[in-house]
Amino acid sequence: MNEFYQKDIISIKEFDKEQLEKIFVSTDKIMKLQPIERREISKGKTLAYLFYEPSTRTRLSFDSAIALIGGNSLGISDISSSSTQKGESLADTVKIMSIYSDVLVLRHPLDGSSRFAAEVSSKPVINAGSGTEEHPTQAIQDLFTIRKEKKKIDGLKIGIVGDLKYGRTVYSLLYGLGNYDVTVYLISPESLRIRSDSVYEIKKRLSFTESTDIEEYIDDLDVLYVTRIQKERFPDEEEYLKVKGSYIVGLDLLQQMKNDSIILHPLPRLDEVSIDIDSTKNAKYFEQAEYGKYTRATLLGLILNKDGF
Amino acid sequence: MNEFYQKDIISIKEFDKEQLEKIFVSTDKIMKLQPIERREISKGKTLAYLFYEPSTRTRLSFDSAIALIGGNSLGISDISSSSTQKGESLADTVKIMSIYSDVLVLRHPLDGSSRFAAEVSSKPVINAGSGTEEHPTQAIQDLFTIRKEKKKIDGLKIGIVGDLKYGRTVYSLLYGLGNYDVTVYLISPESLRIRSDSVYEIKKRLSFTESTDIEEYIDDLDVLYVTRIQKERFPDEEEYLKVKGSYIVGLDLLQQMKNDSIILHPLPRLDEVSIDIDSTKNAKYFEQAEYGKYTRATLLGLILNKDGF
């Protein structure tokens, strides 16, 4: 039996290096299959999504992933128009959705929501983003992208730039990178540094260097992971504009980077990565989105099939 | 040819005991089939839903039902964002939706809407809730649940508690129960008694005893069917709170009930059934939801296949 069969995917912290590698090898495999072969993997299985926060991108990634392996999806993409408006509890909604499906994909603003859902659900639950830190399928997608494009993760120098305070993507990636021997630079304005209450937990897993200057370590990086800086985080618009301007990744910055470095972004982007970058060989954020489809299809395929695929 | 082939499902009043039993036997059968066998039943058939009132629960139940038997669904779950906003008539919308599908599922606030839709539609129409009284697939689901969990319907003592005035579920269930030899207790606050204009019609089918006291007949019941009491029905909040409190089904009430009694609820629930009840063997409302998936799949399968399945 494959170890992911019927497993809940709640936190990236629960994955060790060996497990991640198994998922990556399966993703390599699924990418090489013919469409007709892929569709046999979870033929006729139903995924239910239950989104308490809107996220078109993540939902569509799961929609396309389950379709890739022959299944279908149904669910609630906007909870505000559903029965839960009438005051139904998360537990009841999860129980019902798990009756309607073979696997449940949950997005919820609260920490712990997915673990709670997994406890009451009769079907496996995948956390599609919860609380401040957890977005395990995004982290797996990001790690797979690095491994695929750089042929390894160990030994790499990885810069993560932008809003490191909010945005669960960064935290999940850091916890995931904790499985590897990497050098990490966290680059952000002072006010958007990684949250102090998470630093202890992260430092147990990897060491990192912080900087407010994107150019300080730029020529050393193998991977530059860019995230959005959101205007609404700043009380003062002028402060925002100043900060934003100094973290835009353009051709000038790229020229300071190693020739074979790669630039990633969880998307959607505004202008923190200049569109000039898109046509360079370093830009890998659209590949990253595509790998997200395949890593999610792989996870679903492993969860839904006793003997894997 | 099976008698439900291409048949409209408009009112529970149109089903006699023999027809209901045929559906129940087919549901027993569909539940025993392998997934791969089920998906052959309506492979590639398309269900269109057309909801003039939002009902996530009912829509998803149909979505999962058609997926179970190999079909797919499309449609309008929120009419306010559709062409009908531009003033299109129900007749035109129904005609178009029936062009796009093999079977049409309609929810509409007005009595008679489904029958009208069936007249103009080129495909069979299933009423997924209309007006004040009709929700035939819910009634079939409820009757199947009773039969499945109590091994029979005839001879049972059935209490229905909560808001009996509004809520079409109660009326459909009563009309459905009219086919059986049952003893019915209707328990509600004075202001939420069954509507006087329906009493005549219901009494033609079955006799019932009314009470405002949930404890009066509680030790005699085989089935307790609980419905929500909605705050907005009361002009005075204090009145609401008083009433609500006296109809909450908790462990103390359960202890007064027969050991093998069952508790049903059409869901979603607020707190009219305490979550303490969930883990008792008497709680059958989640099973009820699951049977809803199978009874709907059965109806769809019978409607879409000349020779049944």
Next chain:
Amino acid sequence: MNEFYQKDIISIKEFDKEQLEKIFVSTDKIMKLQPIERREISKGKTLAYLFYEPSTRTRLSFDSAIALIGGNSLGISDISSSSTQKGESLADTVKIMSIYSDVLVLRHPLDGSSRFAAEVSSKPVINAGSGTEEHPTQAIQDLFTIRKEKKKIDGLKIGIVGDLKYGRTVYSLLYGLGNYDVTVYLISPESLRIRSDSVYEIKKRLSFTESTDIEEYIDDLDVLYVTRIQKERFPDEEEYLKVKGSYIVGLDLLQQMKNDSIILHPLPRLDEVSIDIDSTKNAKYFEQAEYGKYTRATLLGLILNKDGF
């Protein structure tokens, strides 16, 4: 290889008579296939829709078309609830959606949006309505309907009545008709005449006669194509009511028409075609909607299959 394989469908102007005939012949063919044969055409292929303007009708027509040939659909039907709200560019959204699918269906208020999307998309793009003039799949549907119901297009006398100023359907139909030897009458109130900036372009393709009087040429027409007159186009409601009243197609007008004339409408309609007309043999607008499903399925099948079907 079939010439439509992987082709973008951006403008009806790009189709010549021979190409249109190929699509029509394929549509004749797809209509004759058994359901099980149709579903093999694009089995497991995924259509992504991306709608910047709501259009339930067009979206459902594509949903049903892709289901007919064995594929599935996903996407964004209401962009206001999606990531693009966060300011994502059309280019990025299109790139991502094309990763998630095999073919992309775009609706957008701006002229040129579809051509732009096709340039950045890695998958073929179908324009499902853009700007003021382009709705190529509607035009193909309309032309197919005329050919199917009148057995030819060349030689016909075709009246188009209603709001000719706004409404891209009319423009696309005129450009499409430019491939044929037809006599065209454009009938509208003075204020809703065809836009003067389009007249030059249209006159290069066909000649037409304008009139404000629907009865002037009515007895000569083989086809009467009716469009809605929208209240919001008129600053003065009284003016609107007067105009509207004089363009209603009812039985009295039908009696002035040739016995074998046909009446078309892109739907939804309000009361510009009286429902009395529906039951006459001349009314072909519901057939037109059905042909829309088949012409779209045909286009999708040709785009997605190297050797056609």
